[in-house]
Amino acid sequence: MQKILPLSCNTILYILTIIFIFNCCQRDNPSWNIDVLAPIAKGKLRISDIAPDSLYKADSSGLAHLYFERALYNLSVDSFFAISDTTVAKSFAIDSLRLYTLNIQYPLTLGAIARQSGPVGALILALHGSTFAIPAIGPLSVPPVDLNADTLFTSMTLDDGKIDVRFENNLPVDITDVRFVLKNANNGLKLLEGNFPIIRANTAESQTFSLSGLTVESKLTVEVSNFSSPGSGGKPVLVDTSNSIIAALKVYDLRPSKATAVWPAQNIIEQYLDFNLRRLSVKLKFAKIKSGKVYLKLLSTIDDTLHFYYSLPGAVKNGKGFDIRKDLAPGTTLQPSAIYEEYDFSGYDLDLSGSNKDTFNATPNSIIVSIDSTGIQKTFSKADNILVELGFKDLKPSYAKGYLGMDTFTFGPNFTSFDFLKDLNGKFKFSDIQLNVDVENKIGADGSLIIGQVAALNTITGQQLSLTSSELNKPLGVSRASDQNGFPPILPGKTSLQLDKTNSNINDCVSILPDQLNYALTLITNPNGNVSDYRDFVYDGQLLDIRLKMDVPLHFSIENCSLLDTSDLNTSGLNLQNAIEGKLYLKVENEFPLDSDMEIKFEEQAGLSQALLEAAGRINAAEIVNGDRTTGSKTSIIEIPVTQDQVNKLKKAHIVIFKTRFNTRPDNRQVKIFDDYAMKLSLTADLKYKID
Amino acid sequence: MASSLSAQEKSGGKNFDLKLGSTLVAGSPDANLIFFHKLVAGGNINDEEKSDILKGLGNNNRIGAMIETQLYGRFFSGSNEHIERKNYYQIVVRDFYWGEADFNRNLVDLILNGNKKYENKSVDLSGMKFKDLRFQTFEVGRYQRFGKMGFYGGLGLISGQRFDDARIDRLSIFTAPLGEFIDLSMNGNAHYSKSSMNRFFSFAGIGTSFTLAADIDIHRYWNLGLEVNRLGFIQFGKPTRLATADTTYRFEGAVINNILDSFVLDFKSPDDIRNDIVHVSDQPGYRMALPSGFKVKLGYFPSNRRLSGCASLEWIPSTNFRLALQTLVDYKLLPILKVGISAGTGGYSVWNAGAGAELRLLNTLIIRADLQSAFNLISAERPASWIASTSVKVRL
Incomplete structure (x- = not known):
């Protein structure tokens, strides 16, 4: 156990035990009263404590400012375009398909022809290898010949297709009146029928037929139903029975409606x-x-x-x-x-x-x-x-x-919350307020902004005042942004409209302590058309913002501005259960040029119980002798007599309510509030305290 | 306490004593008993009583206490018919507490009256000291007679239980007007033992002690003795603690950063404040010299008379215990009963006067009780003194 007291508990107990041996008539604990003068709490109140950090700033002279900023309009990329699905x-x-081109050849030798030509044929066969003047032959017919293309297809029903029939006459004599027929072998369907009037010796003749609408099978029958030959015209020619007439079929440009094929x-x-x-x-x-x-x-x-x-x-x-x-x-x-x-x-x-x-x-x-x-x-x-x-x-x-097109975007009439003055009341008169409407254009397109009506409204008092200025209701050019050939950084085009006491009634508007601001805007994009020749650009999230920025220097006069603040209070650390009676002192060192009539109430529950302890007093304003600043602080002491009952009840307090009414001093003079002004408060106790 | 200065008693064939005894010596030459009476008796201390308590206190006030409880067995030998003349061995188990403090009047004034009277003033509490030590001793000793002289030597093993050694060289407290803040300026340190070891025979510290004594019969009924008790040291092993403070500290109550926000009267706890002021570190060990006592005794024990007496002069150097003279006169009222009166000066008090009695049954059970400061207790306004002893002895 750590010790800073010279007598340890053990020692005292030891001595007391011995004393007890000799004094066994103890009745109750010894007690005595002491007069305690002790601090309870201290605090410092600066203007920066009242205003949220986001709203508060001091300028280089130390003058406190409230800055209020609201987005009036955000032009999103969706406002321009969206890429639809x-x-x-x-x-x-299938008619987009094609099939293999089919080529079929069938040779018809002179020997084969001779064998079907009776006596003349027999003569030709006999003269094989000799030179002889072949007499006229025919008319002859050749028995049907089966052609098989089943390695390529089984059948095909054609919407379109062509077939070339070619006869190549390799015989030493002309052939004439060649008639041929092509049929499906199985169903006997005639696919085509043709006639070559003459095919001269050692030449070829060809005819093209359409197969549209036909069903072609792989097993075909070609039949040369008739052909003749005028012979060699008495001129001896070499008789070679291996010479042939070659019948060739080329099936191509097939557009089947159905086909079973490779x-x-x-x-x-x-x-x-x-x-x-x-x-x-x-x-x-x-x-x-x-x-x-x-x-x-x-x-x-x-x-x-x-x-x-x-x-x-x-x-x-x-x-x-x-x-x-x-x-x-x-x-x-x-x-x-x-x-x-x-x-x-x-x-x-x-x-x-x-x-x-x-x-x-x-x-x-x-x-x-x-x-x-x-x-x-x-x-x-x-x-x-x-x-x-x-x-x-x-x-x-x-x-x-x-x-990006020429579009007109209208916004409003609309209103925006103007809540940074909502806790203020009484009679205010501000000076030097500046209102800026800042346009920051990060789009690579020109624009034109027209600010229509602007009005300040205090919904509590019903007061309303329109902002009047020669700068309103006329186009405000918004220049386009530039980038680095399609890459950031973007240099936004900036335009600002500034309203102050020289060109508007903004001080009067804010002095009614508005909580709402009504306004209407019109924005036109590319007012001059496609002047960039398709070089407008837009980046995601980098668009056009119109913001209202207000700078309120705390340079004002106040009359009867009441502030009510309720704070949670935890007095569990306050050990005053043995206090008998006495006084609490609230000492305030005030550097503000503001008188403050303060009421303090300690309550167990806000609004649900009587005050456990109440106190009131005036905190005097610091004095301004020369210039804008106060000369040091003014000390005020509020004395709060407390009874034992009140001290005990103070322990139950969970709420402390400060009700303060401010007035600037001197009267009717606008004063400046500087950042370093502070109100130092210390709460001390002067109590008779029972040691038990 | 080794040799006995008591009436010459015949052993009656008995050669063993078993004795349990306790002695308290406490008091203050500066503080009176009123506050302590209130502590015990209770009730309100009014302003008059506060004034009485403060009366007599000066810039440097002392208070101290020694409490010794011992149990011994003593084995006699030799043929002398008087037991005090016999040689003996003894085994002693002893518990010893010693504590003393220095403080100034302002401290008591502050405690009794509060700090309001010091508004805008600084109250000086410098010079406070506190020491305490508690240990147990296992001692083996031998008393040997050589003619008219006897010598005793005892060697003890010490089990240290606890110690504190604190001093505050500078301590001032300033109360600002309206109590806006309280400044404390402090320089001091405290060595102390680990609290978890604070129990009997814990051996938080270990040491040795010697008890040396000699006595001589200077006359048939007169005996002169010399004693040195608790000559030795004790070493408290690690970890001991060292608390140091050399700082100024301002207490301003709860600091509220923004009174417009929710706030908590979050006072620092005493532990937090102490941690702010005092730096505590572990120390490898701490050696303390025992509060050695030097005593000269003169006894008058006529064997055939009812009256006997003794006087002692005791000195404990390096303590607040001043040179103390203590006298005792016994009168044998009955064969089994003695009554006595005592008076003394010095020690932890200015003076003391009291009485005692001894009851002897069958020469086997001897019970004695003395309240040497009985008269001091009656007069509460006088400097405080508590001196008392009691013992029960069985002789077999």
Whole structure:
């Protein structure tokens, strides 16, 4: 145990025990009264204690000021524009597909022809290898020949398609009146029928037929139903039975409505377009995206894997363009395969000047959907399709550049709370009040501000006074901000309207102690049109603020200004239970040029009980002899007699109420309140105290 | 206390004494008993009594107390028929408390009357001292007769219980007008032992003590003795504490930063104030010399007369205990009863006068009680003195 008293408790107890041995007639504790003069509490009240830090400041001369500031209008980026969610959706059908070109050749040798030509044929066969003048042959017909293309397709129903039929005559004689028919082998459907009047020796002839509306099977039958030859015209020619007429079929430009085939690798969709941002009220050339998403929705009934590639070459982040690569699994009509994905688009620089840099609100984009070669036959029909949906969602720019348009924004009539004087009453007369309407424009666009009506209103007294000034109701030019070629820092355009006693009645307006300010504003953007040639800019959160700033120097006269302050009080540390009676002294050293009639009440509960202790007295104003400042402090002492009952009740006090009425002194003179003025208060007790 | 100055008694074949005794010596040459009477008796101290309490107090006032309780067993040997002439061994267990303080009148005045009378004045409380020490002793000793002379030597092991050694060289208190603040200026220090060790036989400190005594029969009935008690030291082991204060301190009550805000009368607690003023540190140990007592005794013990007496002159250097002369005259009223009167001067008081009695049953149980300051207690306005002793002895 620490000690500072010379006699320890143990020692005293020891001695007392011994004393007790010899004096065993103790009755009660000894007690005596002492006169105590002791401090209870001290405090200092400065003007900075009354005003919140945010409102209070002293100037270089030490004069106290109240600064009041309110935002009258904040022009947000939403006021200018918002990028609506934009979607591009397109459905692609099978007719966008193509099939392999099909080539079929069938040779018809002279020997084969001869074997079907009776005696003349027999002669030709006999003269194989010799030179001989071939006589006229025919008319002949060749038995139907089966052609098989089932390695490429099984069948295809064509909306469109072509077939080239070519006969190459490698015989030493002309052939004439060649008639041919192409049929499906299975159902015998005639696909085409044609005739070549003459095909000269060692030449070829070709005809093109349309396959539109036909269903072509892989197993075909070609039949040369008639052909003749005038022979060699008596001229001996080498008879070679291996020489042939080659029939060649080329099937191409196929646009099937349904096909079961081996499909080649191909781009199903390939589009290069400008993606237009719709419903934009401004004309943007460029934007930096703060947040937002690109979403992709794919739906396919095609029974094959699709490769999706999307790119926005105008969107760049960290030197890389925005692109999406995605594979879509095979689907069916009943169970289409689908993908829905969203991609973060924040941080991208988005060029909105279009593919040719000559427009606005548009960015180039490309969509390519491809399939690989299927390798095996797959059935695609015209009912199959691919749905591609792309869109921007919740795009928020951090920066935008372009032409922000000419708009008129009106605000008000409205009111703003003017509560920094709300606790004041009585008769005030202020001097030197200055009211500024500051416009800080961080937008790269010009503006024009018109301040309409301004009126001060005291809702308690009903007093109202309009602010009058020649500076009101006329356009106030707001210059545009500038930046560093698309990068901060922004140098805002600043404009201020200053009202003081020289150009307005602001002192009178504030002297009615308003708690509300009514006003109306009109703001016009780009009043002179697109003078920047699409170089207006706007940064997110860096917009146009119109603020009202009021500087109230505490230079005033006051008459009967009452302040009521109720403070919580905790007297648990006050150990006065043995106090008998005496006085409390409230000593005040006042440096303010203000008289103060003060009433103090200690209560157990605010408004719910009688005062436990009351006191009243006058605190005299410090004197001003020369100049603006008081000469030192004026000491006042308020004497508060207390009984034992009051002292005991004081312990229960939880509320202390100060009611003070101020008057400036000398009368009818405006005084200045300086920052270093203080009211020093000390509460002391002069009590008879019982030691027990 | 080693050799006995008592009437020559026959041993009667008994060779063992067991004795429990206690002695109080306390008082003040400056302070009177009124305040202490009030402390005990209770009741209000009025202004007249306050004035009486302060009467006699000067700039430097002393108060002190010594309390000793001991239990010993004494084993006699030898053929002498008088037990006081026999050799013996003894084992003693002793509890000893010593405490004393110096203070000035202003302190008492401040306590009794408060500080209002010192408004706009400074009250000087400098020069306060306080010491106390409590320890237990295990002592083994031997008394040996050589003809007319006897010598005693005892060696004790000390178990220190507690100590305090405080002094305040400067202490002044200034009360500002209206009590706006109270300034305290203080310089002092206090060594003290750890409170958690404050119990019997805790061995918070350890030390040794010697008891030396000699006596000589200078006449058939007269014996002259010399004693040195508690010659030794005690070392209190760590941690002991050192509290120092060399500061000025202003008490202004609760400081309210903004009276317009909620405020709390948040007074500093005494502990907080003490912590502001006093710096406390652990110390490795503290050695104290024991309050050694030097005593010369002269005894008159005629074996065949009713009257006996003794006188002693005691000195305890380096304490407030002044050279003390104490006398005692006993009268054997009955074979089993003695009554005595005593008087003395010095010590912790100016004078003392009192009486005592001894009851002896079957030469086996001897009970004695003395209240040497009985007359002081009657006169409360005189300097305070409490001197008393009591003992119970069994002889087997």
